Amino acid sequence: MHTTKTIYLTVTPPEESGLVIEKFLHSGWRLKALSSIKEQFDFYDTFEWNAFEKKVAIVKTNKSLSLVDLNTGRETDSVAFKRNPSIFFPADLPPGKLKERLLSYNDIRAFIKLCSIDSFIRSYHILDDNEKTIGVLTATSLCLEGQNNEGSFPSLISLIPLRGYQEEIEKAVRHNSLGSALDFKELFLWIMSASGQNVQGYSSKISLTLDADASIYESTQRLLQFTLSILQKNEHGIRNDIDTEFLHDYRVAIRRTRSILKQLKGIYDPKETAFYLNTFKELGKLTNPLRDSDVYLLKQETYCNYLPPFLQSSLKPFFCDIDASRKKSYRLFCRYLASSDYQFFLHKWKQFVHQESLPDTGQAPNASLSTRTVAESTIKKAWKKVIRHGRHISTETTDTELHALRIDCKKLRYLLEFFSSIFPPKTIIPVIRKMKELQENLGDFVDLAVQLQFLHNRLSALPAGKEELLSAASIGSLMATLFQKQEEARRQFHKTFRSFDNDETAQLFHDLLSGASAK
C-alpha cells in the first residue's frame, strides 16, 4: 500500500512554533482544529539495544505498544498494552506479529523502559484553498516525565501529508524555510540523549581495535579494562534481576579475564596475577548455582515438550524446587556483590588494569613483545593443541575426552576473539565460523552431560513412595530424551571434527598466522 512520508520539523525556541505554522499557511491554506491531547510515551529496548539495531523504536502509549520504523517514523506494528511495567518479555505478549518481531530481535532478554516523555499534542487538518484536507499537522511540546522543562526543548511540528499531497506540503515547507527538518531517528536519539541514555552503549562483544605493533602488555591491559567494564555494567541488571543475560555476560567477562591472565604467559608477574586468577575463579564459582538455575528455568518449555502430555505436569515440582533454589542463590550472590570484600577486590583490580608502566622483565619477560607476535604464537599453539587432542579422541569418544576438547576449543576461540581486530576480517571470520560448528557440537554434548547428571542426582534424591512415581517417570523420560540427544552429539563428533581438521581449515589458519594477514 502506498504510504506518504511524515515531515518532522524542530522549532527552537519552542515559543516560535506559532510563527512557523503561520508562515506555512501563507499559501492560502488554513488549519481546522482536530484534537488536543496530553499523552505519555514510554520507550523500551533491551540492554543490548536489539530493537535499535534493527532500526526500530518501541514506543508505549497508555493503551498500546507499537514498533516504529526509525527511518520513516511510521508505526509498523501495534498491540493493545495497558500495563506500565519497568520491564517486559516478548514471550508474555499476546500472539501476533509484534510479538514475533520482538522475539526475533531477542527472545531471551527483557525489554527495559528507557525513559518516559510527556507530550502535549495539538492536531489540525490542513485544508487547501479548495477546503480539501491535504494532510494533518501536529504541534507537539515535549518534556521528560514529571519535569517542567518545556522551555528547554525544541517544539516539534509534524506534517503528515495525505496520499497525493506529499509534494505540495514539502514545497510549502521548503518555500517558507520552516524550522529545521528532523527525521524520526534524530528525534529518537534526541529524546534518548535528553534522558541520559547512551544509545548502543553496551555490547558484550569485544569491540576494541588493538594495535598490532603495540606491546602485548598495552593490549592486554586494554582487554582487561574492557572485561572489567562489562563486569561492572552487568552488576545493576543482576542486582535488579532484570533478565538472565546480565549474569551470563558477567560470567563470560570473568572467563575472558581469566583466559587473558592464564593463556598469555610472561606478560604479568605470576605472583601478582595468582591472587587475581584465584579470586576470579572463586567469583565464577559463586555465580554457578544461580546460572544453573537460570539454565533449567529457561529450558522449562523445551523440557515439557519432550514429554508426553500426561507427564508434563509432573515436572512442575522439579521446576518449583529450582525456582526456590534460584531465589536463594540470587539473594546470596547479591549479598556478595554488595559486600565490601567484592568492592575492595574490584577496586584493586581496577588499579591493576590501569597500571601503565611495564612490569619487571625478570618476572614478565614477554610484556614488551609486539601484540602481533604474541597473538600469532598463542593462537598457533592453541590451534595445534585442539588438532592434537581432537585427533587423539578414540572411536568410543568418551565424555572425558570431549569435555577436555571443549575447553581447548574455548581457549582458542577466546584468543581469536581477543585479537580479531589485528587480523583482516576476511581471514579471521572464516576461522571463527569453522570453530563455531565444532564448538556447537561439543557444547551440546557437554551441556547434555551436565543436565543428565543433574537429573540423575535429582532422581536419586527422590523419596521412595507411590506419590513420587509420576515425578520419577517424568524425570526418567526426560533423561531418556536427553540421552538420545547426547548420543547423537557423540555420534556427530568425528564427522564435525573431520570437517574442522582438514586442509581447508589448515589453510585458513595458515593464512591467518603466516604474516600474510598483516593489515
Place this chain on the structure above:
Amino acid sequence: MKTIAIYSIKGGVGKTATAVNLSYLSSLHSLPSLICDLDPQGASSFYFRITASKKFNSDKFLKGNKKIHSHIKATDYEHLDLLPSDFSYRNLDIELSEENKPRKKLKKNLEELSEDYRFIFFDCPPNLTLLSESVFAASDIILVPMIPTTLSMRTYFQLTEFFEDNNLDSSKIRAFFTMVEKRKKMHRDIINEFRNIPGFLTQTIPNNSEVEKMGIYRAPLNAVLPNAIAAKAYRNLWNELSAVLGE
C-alpha cells in the same frame, strides 16, 4: 479486487453522484476503494475537491501502473482514494486508438492496483467510444443509471445491442433507475415494466434536491446527510450491488 463502471451513453443521468456515493459507501468497510474519474469534465474530482497535479495527463494515464499510482490522491475519507481526471482526457480516445490492443489497455494499466484496493469505481464519460470498450473489458460490473424515460430506455437498448453485436458479456450490465419522480406516471410505468426483468436492480434513487446540493457541499451525500432519503436509497443500492458482486 472488484471493478465497477458507472456508465451511461446519455449524460445528466446521475453517474457522478452514483460513483461518488457508492465508492464512499464501499470504503466504510475498512478495505480501501479507489474512484477513477475518467470524465474530462472531472465532476467526481470536483465533488471530492481534488485537482490533478500539473504533471498528470492522459499520456500518463495511458502509461499505466506506476504513473497512475503516483497520481492517486487521498480523499477526505479514510480508505477512499481518487485518481483525478485531467482536461486532457478529452483526447483519450484518439490516443487510445494509437495504442496496441486498446480495448485491453485499461485492464492492463490497473493490474498493479489490485493489491491495494478492494473496489475500483470508474466514473465514465457519456459516450460509446473506444475508451468505453476498454472500460467494459476492465469491469466486473457495468452499472447503468437510467432516468425512467423513453430516451433513456433507448440508450439502454443501444448498449445491450452493442454488447451482442460485439460478442461482449452482457451479463455484466446492471441497470437501475435514478432521478425517479414518483408523481410522474411515465416514471412509474417504466419502472413497473422493467424493474423485475433480469439485469435491472430493484432499488431506485429518487430525484432529490439533496443530491443536487452535493455540488455545494462537495462531499458524498452519504457522508454529509446520511439520513437523507436519497442517501438511504444509495445505501440500499450498494447493498443490492454488493450481493450481485458476491460480497
